[in-house]
Structures are given as C-alpha cells and as structure tokens.
C-alpha cells in the first residue's frame with residue numbers, strides 16, 4: 001500500500017468495473033473512499049455483469065470505420081444481423097449516429113482512436129492479474145490468448161486495415177492456418193478455416209463476481225459502500241463541497257463519475273454535455289455445453305465473443321440502438337444462440353440458456369471520457385468505455401488516481417477529453 005501524497009475523501013459514483021477498479025486503486029493509495037451504488041456491485045443492472053469477458057489488447061479498433069455508412073442499410077435490413085436500431089428512437093439518436101459515422105469517416109480518424117485506445121489496453125491482462133491478486137481473486141483472470149476466427153483468408157483480408165493498425169500499435173498476433181486452428185479448437189465448425197491468435201490476450205471467468213470482489217477488497221481496505229443514487233453535486237464558488245445522494249449529502253474533497261450509461265446527466269451538472277448513448281448488448285450462457293474452448297473465440301461473421309466462463313459457455317454481442325430504458329428484445333438472444341449452434345455444431349443444450357441484456361456506455365468515437373469536469377476541477381469523469389470497459393478498467397483507475405493525487409497521468413488525456421463534443 002502506497003501512502004497518499006495528500007489523503008482525500010473521494011466519492012466514487014457507480015460500482016461497475018470502472019468504479020470498482022478506481023475505488024480499489026484509491027484505497028491502495030491511502031485515500032478515504034465512499035462508493036455510491038444503488039444496486040449490487042457488478043450486479044445484473046451493470047454492463048460489467050454479462051459482457052463478453054474479453055481482455056483483449058486487440059480491441060483498439062472503434063466500431064465506426066470508413067465506408068460503414070454504405071453497409072449500415074444492409075445490416076439494418078438483416079433481421080439476424082449484429083446491428084439493429086429501434087426506429088422510434090431514431091430522432092433522439094440522430095446526433096449520436098451522425099457523430100458515430102463521422103468519427104470513422106477516414107482511416108486517419110480511426111487510427112487516432114486506435115492510438116488512444118492502445119494506451120488503455122496494451123497491457124490490460126497483466127494489469128487485471130495484479131488487480132485480481134490484490135483482492136485474492138487471481139483465479140478469475142486467465143492469460144491464455146484469444147482467437148479471432150474467419151471463414152478463410154479472404155474474409156480476413158476484408159479486415160486487413162484493422163489488423164495492420166493493430167500491428168502498428170504493438171498488438172502481437174499470429175496467423176493460424178486451418179490445421180493449427182482445428183488442433184486448438186477441435187469443436188469449431190469447419191466453416192472457419194483461418195484464425196488470428198492474439199497471444200497476449202486474456203479473459204475473465206466471471207466479470208460480475210470479479211467486480212464485486214474488487215469492491216469487497218476496497219471495503220476491506222477501508223472504503224464505505226453506500227447503497228444510494230447520486231443525483232448531483234454541491235459546488236460552491238467552483239469548488240466541490242458534497243455529492244448529493246438519495247441517502248443524503250456526502251461531504252468530500254473529490255468525486256468520480258463512473259455511473260456507466262447513466263453518467264450523462266451527472267456530467268451535465270458539472271458543465272459537460274457529452275455525447276453518450278447505450279449500445280445495448282445481449283448475452284446468453286449455457287451450462288455444461290458439451291464442447292471445449294481452449295481459449296475465447298471471436299467468430300468474425302457474428303461479431304460476438306464466445307467465452308468459457310465459470311458458469312458455462314457465454315456468447316455476448318449484438319448492438320441494438322435504443323434508449324437504455326427500453327425493454328429487452330429477447331429475440332436478439334435467439335440470434336446469438338443460432339450463431340452459437342452454427343459455430344459449435346457439437347453444442348449441447350441441456351437447459352434453457354440464461355439470458356441477459358446490458359447497456360454499453362458508448363461515445364460516438366469509441367473513446368471513453370476521462371478527465372476533470374470543465375465546471376468543477378474536483379469532479380472527474382470515468383465513463384463511456386463502450387465495448388472495452390472491462391479490459392480498460394485498471395488503466396482508467398491508474399489515470400484517475402493520478403489526477404486526484406495531482407500527478408502527471410500515464411497517458412495523454414486529450415483524446416478522452418469531455419471538451420471534444422463541443
């Protein structure tokens with residue numbers, strides 16, 4: 001445990017993987033920490049619960065890519081596709097969608113985001129091991145690599161730009177020809193004949209339980225967990241005095257907004273009108289699936305993570321654009337199951353799969369918002385991690401801890417600035 005330069009009382013708003021990692025880090029640096037969370041830490045309400053569990057240094061490519069606008073109508077018209085919009089939310093989503101397409105308009109823009117995300121992700125598995133060890137749950141993190149599976153080399157070539165960028169930013173990967181792919185994944189459908197192995201990749205065996213373990217570790221280290229919602233801030237003469245919670249005001253020296261998709265309203269109260277929407281996703285989990293995955297697999301046609309977790313085989317994916325409060329459309333989980341059956345022909349379904357829907361807190365450019373609020377220097381943003389929040393949580397925690405201690409952050413924070421939305 002490192003002594004803090006100056007011990008502060010910090011309120012961390014939200015106990016998903018981002019808030020949990022930050023709270024633990026702040027406790028380790030000697031701060032007094034109060035965690036505000038209305039639900040269970042890492043519970044089903046959090047995106048951190050049912051995600052794909054990938055800890056991938058290769059996840060540096062944003063969703064929006066050059067030419068995507070041409071493909072969007074096809075995606076949307078395909079009822080079994082990985083992307084869908086609930087049309088009645090379209091007017092509300094338009095500003096976000098426009099920014100989303102614009103952010104991937106050119107290769108240069110995509111490269112800028114990949115460079116920024118590589119700083120957050122390059123050593124993510126090792127950071128998770130250290131974080132998990134600190135709370136006695138190293139058993140929840142694996143570092144055996146990840147495989148991206150393609151129909152054939154031509155399908156891989158369609159993705160060549162992304163893999164060139166990954167190469168450029170130091171992601172170590174290796175091509176797997178069909179015999180080696182089959183040897184590593186004997187249960188994989190013969191429809192996949194080419195793979196990329198990301199040797200430095202890892203995964204989490206139970207992201208919800210891991211998040212809860214980090215919070216429990218922070219509490220053992222002295223943090224207080226308060227079951228309440230944060231509703232705003234008491235700021236006097238530009239200086240933070242307290243966080244308003246449904247349990248009352250909590251006096252503090254600093255606060256961190258890590259409320260996932262619900263962070264937008266809180267950010268607005270401290271002067272930052274960020275572009276943040278839910279990219280809703282789904283997962284299913286199958287106990288005793290009758291097949292083995294030596295490592296997690298991303299079949300590139302389905303764009304979903306297939307991961308063996310502590311509770312069975314999990315398939316996580318789908319992007320559904322709608323309000324975070326819209327009811328789940330469980331048909332999206334049928335699509336995941338159908339794809340899973342095609343990918344793993346030997347799959348056994350002894351019980352009904354467990355289903356889950358969650359809200360990725362997503363900015364249009366695929367970069368999180370990390371840094372001090374423009375309206376109050378003692379309030380810090382740590383949200384908007386979209387598709388990479390699990391993997392990038394420990395680095396986010398290191399950055400926030402540096403900002404709170406007044407140290408130079410380990411990364412250039414300009415790409416993550418709340419000011420970039422205008």
Ligand SMILES: Cc1cc2nc3c(=O)[nH]c(=O)nc-3n(C[C@H](O)[C@H](O)[C@H](O)COP(=O)(O)OP(=O)(O)OC[C@H]3O[C@@H](n4cnc5c(N)ncnc54)[C@H](O)[C@@H]3O)c2cc1C
Pocket residue numbers: 013014015016017018019036037038039040041042043045046047048049050051052053054055228229230231258259260261262263280281282283305316317318358359360361382383384385386387388389390391392
């Ligand atoms: C289907 C799917 C697959 C994914 N796969 C991966 C993957 O393989 N790898 C990866 O790295 N990422 C993945 N992600 C993304 C990742 O899950 C998220 O980026 C990450 O969980 C976001 O964490 P968070 O802590 O910001 O938000 P959350 O986990 O949503 O937590 C926010 C917390 O804040 C609380 N809260 C909300 N409002 C308030 C308030 N006013 N006051 C106090 N607390 C509040 C909520 O109750 C919640 O517990 C996936 C996401 C989905 C949906």
